[in-house]
Structure formats: structure tokens, C-alpha cells
Amino acid sequence: MQKDAYTLILEAIDTGVYRPGDRLVESELADRFGVSRTPIREALQRLETQSLLARDGRSLIVASLDHNQLSELYVVRAELEGLAARLAARHATAEEVRVLKDMVEDDKQLLNDPTALSRANRRFHKQIHLASHNRYLVQQLDLVHRSMALMATTSLAAEGRGEVALAEHGAIVSAIEKHDEESAYLALKEHISKAFVTRLKLDAAAT
Incomplete structure (x- = not known):
């Protein structure tokens, strides 16, 4: 097409x-x-x-995002991503869980390449969105992730953030696999919150 x-x-x-x-x-x-x-x-x-x-x-x-826009975007992203994880814990098939687990394992090879890891990170989150089996949520998250493209750098470029992020991904997938909706929701929300803190530190260091 x-x-x-x-x-x-x-x-x-x-x-x-x-x-x-x-x-x-x-x-x-x-x-x-x-x-x-x-x-x-x-x-x-x-x-x-x-x-x-x-x-x-x-x-x-x-366009670029100012501090307030960044904060607003992360608030919305954390809630929507958390909801996607909650619904994935409810609806994900065994095959979808297997794909998520394989992604976490494969992405360990990318720890020295922040750009590739950032692309892999987007694929991982998109897979969770799809595993929620809610088309309206997927559409809203697509809009959020488009706006994320307006950030000059990825939070995964911060020293040590890649390894921590992958460990967080592992915890999210584990909760989804156990069909633990609340743990999946909280784990993904916390993951986004930590990414936001990292980004704020990166922005502060750049000014």
C-alpha cells in the first residue's frame, strides 16, 4: 500500500x-x-x-514541547499506558505474551545503541497497546506517541537508563502474564514516571 x-x-x-x-x-x-x-x-x-x-x-x-506541554503529555501517557497494561493483563493471548517476553530478551542486545533501543522501546509499548484489544485506546496512544516524537532526545540516552528500563519492561510483562491487572497498571505507570524524571534531568543538564 x-x-x-x-x-x-x-x-x-x-x-x-x-x-x-x-x-x-x-x-x-x-x-x-x-x-x-x-x-x-x-x-x-x-x-x-x-x-x-x-x-x-x-x-x-x-514543533518542540515546552516544560508544561511535556508535563501534560506525560500525565496523559502514564494513565493511558497504565490502562493498556491493565487491559493487556486481562485480554492478552499466550502468543502476545510470548512476543513481549522475546522483545525484552532481544532488546538486551541494544543497550549500547540508544537510538536502536528507543525504536525497540516504541515497538514494545505498541505491542502492549495492541494486546489491550481496545482499538480506541490504541488510537489515543498513537496520538500521544506522535507528540513524543517532538522531543529532541530519548530518555534512554541517559547513563544506565536502558538497563533499568528493560528490567521495568520485564516486570510489566510478568504482571501481564500472571493476569495481574493492578500490578501491570502500576508497573507501567511507574515506568513512565521514571522515564519522565530522567527526561527532566536530561533537559536540566542541557540548559
């Missing part, structure tokens, strides 16, 4: 091809993706409406 201009630009932001503060130029995007300027223009308008792009004079740039 051919991807539309909106999806192509979104993926480019999500994978870090375009970072917060980068200018997006219609003609350059059209050349890069091999599509005409009209769908590019429509995609940019849609992304601006979703606050993923911002105006800088006459230019459109990839």
Missing part, C-alpha cells in the same frame, strides 16, 4: 529525519518523497492543526 504524504512526513519526524526546530519546505518535501506539492501542502496543514508543526514567521518548523 502506497503511503500518503501525511504518513511519510509523520514517519520522517518520528524517526528523527526532521527534528524539533527544523524547517519543512514544500518543494524539498515533494522532491524527497516523489509526490506533487498539493498533497504535501495539505499534509503540512494537517500536521500544523495537530500541533506537530509550528509557524516561525512564514515558515513551518517541527
Whole structure:
């Protein structure tokens, strides 16, 4: 299936091809993706409406999150992710649990590569979203994770965070496997909270 201009630009932001503060130029995007300027223009308008792009004079740039937006995003993310873990503990099949366990094991090979670990982390969380078997929750979490792409760095880049995060992933999967809804909810919520604390420390160190 051919991807539309909106999806192509979104993926480019999500994978870090375009970072917060980068200018997006219609003609350059059209050349890069091999599509005409009209769908590019429509995609940019849609992304601006979703606050993923911002105006800088006459230019459109990839938006960045201020401290308050970051805090608001993490509050929503913690609750929705926790709910996904709770529902996964209720609905996940044995096969879905096996995939989650394999992911935790495989991701240990990526501890020295924060970028690859960040991509693997997204896949892990997406797998939990799908295991919740609630399409509306999956849609909302997709929106949240799009906004997460507006962060300049991953919290997994912090010294030692990768190993701790994987241990937390293991605890989340264990609770899901035991169908312990409350423990799964709390474990994932705490995991997001710790990631937020790490991010705040990274941002403080960068200023």
C-alpha cells in the first residue's frame, strides 16, 4: 500500500529525519518523497492543526514541547499506558505474551545503541497497546506517541537508563502474564514516571 504524504512526513519526524526546530519546505518535501506539492501542502496543514508543526514567521518548523506541554503529555501517557497494561493483563493471548517476553530478551542486545533501543522501546509499548484489544485506546496512544516524537532526545540516552528500563519492561510483562491487572497498571505507570524524571534531568543538564 502506497503511503500518503501525511504518513511519510509523520514517519520522517518520528524517526528523527526532521527534528524539533527544523524547517519543512514544500518543494524539498515533494522532491524527497516523489509526490506533487498539493498533497504535501495539505499534509503540512494537517500536521500544523495537530500541533506537530509550528509557524516561525512564514515558515513551518517541527514543533518542540515546552516544560508544561511535556508535563501534560506525560500525565496523559502514564494513565493511558497504565490502562493498556491493565487491559493487556486481562485480554492478552499466550502468543502476545510470548512476543513481549522475546522483545525484552532481544532488546538486551541494544543497550549500547540508544537510538536502536528507543525504536525497540516504541515497538514494545505498541505491542502492549495492541494486546489491550481496545482499538480506541490504541488510537489515543498513537496520538500521544506522535507528540513524543517532538522531543529532541530519548530518555534512554541517559547513563544506565536502558538497563533499568528493560528490567521495568520485564516486570510489566510478568504482571501481564500472571493476569495481574493492578500490578501491570502500576508497573507501567511507574515506568513512565521514571522515564519522565530522567527526561527532566536530561533537559536540566542541557540548559
